[in-house]
Amino acid sequence: MPKSKSAQKRIETDKKRAARNNYVKRTIRSLSKDLKANPENSEEILNELYSKLDKAAQKGVIHKRTASRRKARLAAFVNTTKE
Numbered sequence: 001m002p003k004s005k006s007a008q009k010r011i012e013t014d015k016k017r018a019a020r021n022n023y024v025k026r027t028i029r030s031l032s033k034d035l036k037a038n039p040e041n042s043e044e045i046l047n048e049l050y051s052k053l054d055k056a057a058q059k060g061v062i063h064k065r066t067a068s069r070r071k072a073r074l075a076a077f078v079n080t081t082k083e
Contacts, residue, residue: 024061028052028070035074039081046078 002008031052035045050071057067 021061024052024056024059028056028062032070032074036077039078042078042081046074049074 002011028049031045031049035042035049038045053062053067053071056062057064
């Protein structure tokens with residue numbers, strides 16, 4: 001158990017951040033699965049995924065290069081399914 005007030009506050013803020021990070025990652029993961037399962041709605045889902053990935057990178061949930069790599073791979077997947 002933390003002894004000081006600041007340590008207790010740090011634990012609480014860490015819990016909040018972890019919950020937010022998990023929510024964002026889970027949302028990105030589920031949208032990616034939706035994109036692969038429903039190729040007919042790929043444009044709408046891809047736009048939403050781009051937005052979520054950029055926001056996650058901006059907030060520090062994932063690294064910006066990770067977001068860029070995932071966007072590139074998703075775009076390549078959509079392009080191969082269109083053909």
